[in-house]
Amino acid sequence: MRKLSKSRTLIATGIVALLAGCANNPYDGQQGGSNKTAIYGGLGALGGAAIGAATSSKKDRGKGALIGAAVAGAAGAGYGYYVDKQEAELRRSMQGTGIDIQRSGDNLTLIMPGNVTFATDSATISSNFYGTLNNLVQSFNQYDQNTIEIVGHTDSTGPYQHNMNLSQRRAQSVANYLSNQGVSRARMSVHGVGPDQPIADNNTAQGRQQNRRVEINLRPIPGAYQ
Template sequence: MQLNKMVATAVLMVSALLAGCQTTNPYTGEQQTNKSTKYGLGGVLAGAALGALADGKDGALKGAVLGGAAGAGYGYYLDKQEAVLRAELQGTGVHVYRQGDQLSLIMPSNITFDSSRSAIKSAFYPVLGSVAKVFKEYDRNLIEIVGYTDSTGGDKINLPLSQQRAESVADYLVFQGVPATRITAFGQGSADPIASNSTSAGRAQNRRVEINLLPAPQR
């Protein structure tokens, strides 16, 4: 019973620290709790359990606090990075999508490449420059760049085209100073459609490049 009280106390302490992570969604105006709060509370419970096994009630309290801080760390970092990317990319046509500890930028081909081409449109260079600037400032991610096409043309055309488009984006980020060691680039052709390929609007959505930001391994 005493151990449960100690864990509850730690949860309250870390929750209070994370309460400041609540923000207003810039698109809906609604209050939302940042992902870091969820990570932090998850870390509290995990840390408390491990600490209790190692050192009883004192270990539970210490483990909960440390676990909460560690759990909130990358989530809070990603919250800040997400906010900066949304501000930089507002009105560009690039969609910023967040799921858990993965942050993705979805770039439709109509703003990035001409039809059947892998050379980046000149008008899109400033947008990628803004992306590169944020990636250099926030350098705790691995950068996965994936090219996609619609289902027309077949794999013989689509796979190399999607690969070349992903590599074009990667090359420009490196040119802008993002370390190549953080970047992987590959094409998926018509795999993983996000809309129906039976309509022109759906095919346009499927022709895209995605940049996925993933947590780098701890050193």
Template sequence: MIKQLTAITLSAFLLAGCQTTNPYTGEEEVNKTTKYGGIGALAGAVVGGLANGKKGALAGAALGGAAGAGYGYYTDQQEAALRSRLQGTGVQVQRNGDDIKLIMPGNITFDTNSYNIQASFYSVLGSVALVLKEFDENAVEVVGHTDSTGSHQTNMTLSEKRGQSVASYLVNQGIAGPRITYFGAGPDQPIASNSTSSGRALNRRVEINLRPPVAQ
């Protein structure tokens, strides 16, 4: 029993450690699907082994691996779909574990001091909506951000209205309202220095955060 579980455990960690090259960054990273499958296999082996001995460990590893790889595979496919549809639009796609973040620069999303979406950006948000309808398990969080120019209250109000505009557009495109939340962070979450014009431009943005279901 101990030997069998040890073999399964080693296999799970070896699978979890498989490296792939990210085609967008050129960096080595753990394959998401393989990682989830390996972790699921290990968990399944432990539970199955405790319940039914060696055979239970093997069966649990198989089932756990399939279940674990399922969400990893789902997120891999969603990330690939977003990168494909948003290539060349100016929208960044970032992956961090189970989360996917879309970063939309303010200069291509809204006019200065406005929360009305630019007409030229509707097609980009439409592409996002198509992917969100195809991959409909995520919670969708829309966050508006500004630079530090002007009063804090003005920036908070503007960022919230921009987040609301994007969220409302997604709902109008058929994304279920209960999936979506929005808020404004104003200037409080900068990603660059507000002391330069280039830094302020980076800070003016809207982010769409795609998070796994609570059950995950």
């Protein structure tokens, strides 16, 4: 009985926090009060908590309820709130990995430096990067209401066509790994743009290092949110 009571307390606390967050959702254009975001986000959170608890093991029932409440509550509150939760989770799990997370409106971009992800002139993922990618898999499967665009980039050193092919192969390697670990291929698109979209000066070693990267762009699934 004591464990059940503790679990219920955890669930209730999480739902109250979600309701408070919905009521102050910066994407809704209102602060406090019984606005639509709070109402629909709260109802979604309640339903999600029940589903999360029901589908989790007895040991993880409280945690499952909180995850269910976060995802379902976000669906009711709107995509902006959903991205708030996803961004916070990604920043936590990617801390210390070298991956930079940038946000523009409701769009998230993960920048994976080439020197961390691949060996020089290779499209084979470094084995010490598998753990980081596994954390991304977990996040992408938990937050599955966005598309995943994977774009490979190189610096301008060497033949242009070689760089185009290398950037495509690197992006494809990341996509293949994510897919093999359970991320839906239907959500993913893959592009290689070679040296065509630099973010730094290719005339310096530091700039070229910044330009060698793979970016993952997370965007809302068309029609999923109104």
